Amino acid sequence: MIVQQALRYLYLLWWLKLRLMWRTYRRHLSAAVGALLAVVFFLPIAVGVAFGCFMGFRTLEPHMAEHLLRGVLLGAYLMWLFSPLLGYELTEEYDLSKLFLYPISPRLITSGAILGSLLDLGVLLLLPTLSVALIAFTKSAIAFPIVLLAIGLFLFHTLALSQSINLVSAGVLRSRRARDLMVVLFPLLMTAFYLVSQILPRLHRVNWSRVLDSRAWDLVSYLPSGLAARAVAGAARGDFGPALAFLLVLTIVSLSTLYLASWLVQHIYAGEVASTPIRRRAARKARAAPPPPLIPLAAVPVRRARFGFQLPPAIEAVAAKEFRYLLRDPYFKHSLMMAVYMLVVVIIVLISPRTWRPEAPRDLGQMLLWGATAMMLFMEAPIAFNIFGTEGPAASLLFLFPCARRHILVGKNLVLFTALSTVNIIFALVLSVLARRPQLLPALILWLELAIIMLVSCGNLISIWFPVRIVMRGWSIRRQSASRGLTYRLLHLAIAAVAGCLSTPLLAAVILPIYWISRFWLALTLPLALAYACTCYLASLHFAARALAQREIEIADALRPER
Amino acid sequence: MGEVADNRTILASGLTKRFGDVIAVDSIALEVHAGEFFGFLGPNGAGKSTTIKMLCGLLRPTAGSIRVAGYDIGKQALEVKRRIGVLPEEIDLYDRLTGAEFLVFAARMHGMALGEALRRSGDLLGLMELTEAKDKLIVDYSLGMKKKIAFAAALIHHPEVLFLDEPFNGIDPISVRAIRNVLRHLTEHGTTIFFTSHVMEVVERLCSRVAIINRGRIVGEGGLAELREKAKAAGDSSLEDIFLKLVEARVDEETLSWL
Numbered sequence: 092m093i094v095q096q097a098l099r100y101l102y103l104l105w106w107l108k109l110r111l112m113w114r115t116y117r118r119h120l121s122a123a124v125g126a127l128l129a130v131v132f133f134l135p136i137a138v139g140v141a142f143g144c145f146m147g148f149r150t151l152e153p154h155m156a157e158h159l160l161r162g163v164l165l166g167a168y169l170m171w172l173f174s175p176l177l178g179y180e181l182t183e184e185y186d187l188s189k190l191f192l193y194p195i196s197p198r199l200i201t202s203g204a205i206l207g208s209l210l211d212l213g214v215l216l217l218l219p220t221l222s223v224a225l226i227a228f229t230k231s232a233i234a235f236p237i238v239l240l241a242i243g244l245f246l247f248h249t250l251a252l253s254q255s256i257n258l259v260s261a262g263v264l265r266s267r268r269a270r271d272l273m274v275v276l277f278p279l280l281m282t283a284f285y286l287v288s289q290i291l292p293r294l295h296r297v298n299w300s301r302v303l304d305s306r307a308w309d310l311v312s313y314l315p316s317g318l319a320a321r322a323v324a325g326a327a328r329g330d331f332g333p334a335l336a337f338l339l340v341l342t343i344v345s346l347s348t349l350y351l352a353s354w355l356v357q358h359i360y361a362g363e364v365a366s367t368p369i370r371r372r373a374a375r376k377a378r379a380a381p382p383p384p385l386i387p388l389a390a391v392p393v394r395r396a397r398f399g400f401q402l403p404p405a406i407e408a409v410a411a412k413e414f415r416y417l418l419r420d421p422y423f424k425h426s427l428m429m430a431v432y433m434l435v436v437v438i439i440v441l442i443s444p445r446t447w448r449p450e451a452p453r454d455l456g457q458m459l460l461w462g463a464t465a466m467m468l469f470m471e472a473p474i475a476f477n478i479f480g481t482e483g484p485a486a487s488l489l490f491l492f493p494c495a496r497r498h499i500l501v502g503k504n505l506v507l508f509t510a511l512s513t514v515n516i517i518f519a520l521v522l523s524v525l526a527r528r529p530q531l532l533p534a535l536i537l538w539l540e541l542a543i544i545m546l547v548s549c550g551n552l553i554s555i556w557f558p559v560r561i562v563m564r565g566w567s568i569r570r571q572s573a574s575r576g577l578t579y580r581l582l583h584l585a586i587a588a589v590a591g592c593l594s595t596p597l598l599a600a601v602i603l604p605i606y607w608i609s610r611f612w613l614a615l616t617l618p619l620a621l622a623y624a625c626t627c628y629l630a631s632l633h634f635a636a637r638a639l640a641q642r643e644i645e646i647a648d649a650l651r652p653e654r
Numbered sequence: 655m656g657e658v659a660d661n662r663t664i665l666a667s668g669l670t671k672r673f674g675d676v677i678a679v680d681s682i683a684l685e686v687h688a689g690e691f692f693g694f695l696g697p698n699g700a701g702k703s704t705t706i707k708m709l710c711g712l713l714r715p716t717a718g719s720i721r722v723a724g725y726d727i728g729k730q731a732l733e734v735k736r737r738i739g740v741l742p743e744e745i746d747l748y749d750r751l752t753g754a755e756f757l758v759f760a761a762r763m764h765g766m767a768l769g770e771a772l773r774r775s776g777d778l779l780g781l782m783e784l785t786e787a788k789d790k791l792i793v794d795y796s797l798g799m800k801k802k803i804a805f806a807a808a809l810i811h812h813p814e815v816l817f818l819d820e821p822f823n824g825i826d827p828i829s830v831r832a833i834r835n836v837l838r839h840l841t842e843h844g845t846t847i848f849f850t851s852h853v854m855e856v857v858e859r860l861c862s863r864v865a866i867i868n869r870g871r872i873v874g875e876g877g878l879a880e881l882r883e884k885a886k887a888a889g890d891s892s893l894e895d896i897f898l899k900l901v902e903a904r905v906d907e908e909t910l911s912w913l
Contacts, residue, residue, distance in 0.1 A: 403765075404762040404763075404765050404766060404767065404768070404771075405762065405763050405765065407762060407768075408758075408759050408762030408763050409763075411755075411759065411762075412748060412751060412755075412759050415750065415751060415755065416748075416750055416751075419750040419791070420750055483746070484744070484746035485746045485747055485748050485749075487712050487742070487746060488746055488747065488748070489763075490712075491710065491711070491712070491735055491738075491740055492735065492760070492763035492764065493732045493733070493734075493735035493736035493763075493764065493765075494732075494763050494764075494765065495732075640731070640732075644711075644712065644713065644714050647712065
């Protein structure tokens, strides 16, 4: 009776998950298209990995096949444990805490969530690899249930543990500060990984057989992924005693994880577990600090124009707001970190002895230098091409203000130009030194500054006609919807190509006198290039301001969250 | 001031909004006079927020014309926006600015000098009891605090017309009292207030005139006495009774047999 009731509830939770997923796809065609695109992109990879594993399991020596299985399961295990850090949630469709209104035990709620997650794309893509492990290691009829149970328990335990980590870290990981930190931390980790993967193999050759025989690998293989692999391999070999022993330990571990996850779900609902230490500290600080004194009216400083010239208040206000957003919004931090990542990649290429080997083309360093600036500008284009993206729903508030629309654009452009210039100057400085061409630094900076003006000019227009809402998800950026995001990415590529064409005269104005004519010609070409860039900017500002006044309702609508 | 000689601050005629096949607002006409505290009532989904959005230029009407403070919202949107303050139902603020920064930003966007912007934002933060939280990012504010800071931003340029969509939702009674006093002060000094709320008591106490919208159409407009007459309600009937009658709400007295 109890089991029947439990099964009925599990079925109900499964139905709820399925229905909510289906509704999401039906309501938002973009979500369906996004899921479809994800399947199209990731399914061949998942199938490819599964096929590679299958070949490995079948052709390798049995003990090596076991090592491979341990490695594969360990990879999947670690991926799931770190998934909360990537902003992935198992139960995206429904909020577990809502289920506490009903007479269902926390264990059933957790089990339902885990079973429901079998419908999630991430889990579905793991299934081909697990299936081939089942096929490859089932060597006899008795081995089949052991292998099946071991793999099933491994999956159940992994999802339950991922759920637990997600729940226990929810308070910290979903706090604004932690999310902001993650945006910086993840690209840094990626950069570090790239550096290590590039430099380590050159310094030290990895001896894989020594790694597999090491004590560390043996200990790592006592993690649940290893327990599952040992049970599977034992059953395949016909060593049913050890296989059952490992299976028993795995069962205990899995049940304990389920209990842990249920306990966490229950206590989080009661508000006893998830908390943000940062907030507590802030609260203590707030208590300790005396309330700030009110500024006496007479003491309010009124700023005077320093150079007899002052920008209109709206331009200053928008610029000040943009500058603060630049420092605080994770989107900008993410973009900046991507620039850092790009810089590191170029540095690795530039310091590589292969770049400077005698048979390499004589001008390779210079070519790399100019190529890297073009790449950098290409990476900066998404920020310039979507200047309203980070406004989000606050765009409707921005457009309620009665200031001239030109002032909004100028305020945004000023900050964008300053920020990109700063990044590019540092970039050019580092690159010119590493490429052993410091004499090219002024030319590089001039080109980059002129190109930013062109980028901003194109950006003003495209931002008004094709605004896309930017959503930070974990450490990654997500456009409002996958399908629109993809369309806009293609569109941005096309506009980047147009901006590239429009920038060609600017590049020519810098490099023609340096490489092919005479540097003295720069005295003529640079003012002409500046005049050309400024004319393009003023024209774009004129048309963009007019278009903005007409399209602000549509822009605000496009930047509102999808329902 | 606007171009019209009369004192009609808000004038809408034939105002219609369609979303696909759905008619959210169906050819309504509104007249609100200067210094009036005008209540706009209606059940959920009646078209209140859509109307407010159209009146303040956040939504383009499918048909009809709107003049606010003497200016046509379609042709002279900036002139209208210079004169209005808006507190929308869904509060979308700049989450990554602090409360104080946001108020200064709003003031500067209305063309105010920095000194004046700082002075007014300090005063408003004090009035809304947000002085202690002024350096916290808005993303860390509670819903009530967000509402108060949005209200302060709507007031900072001393607008001629104030649009308030459910202003008291989620705000504590102390702040409600403070806001109510401000609103009363504003109407006494000529500010027009266009106000929606579900709380009938508040509307009855504050508003000089009321319009009731149901399924996109105005079903009653005027003072309490006029509405009573229109609804053919008893002389002592409350605004709630009149409202229920005009929107033809069915309030079942009986309960379900199994409940």
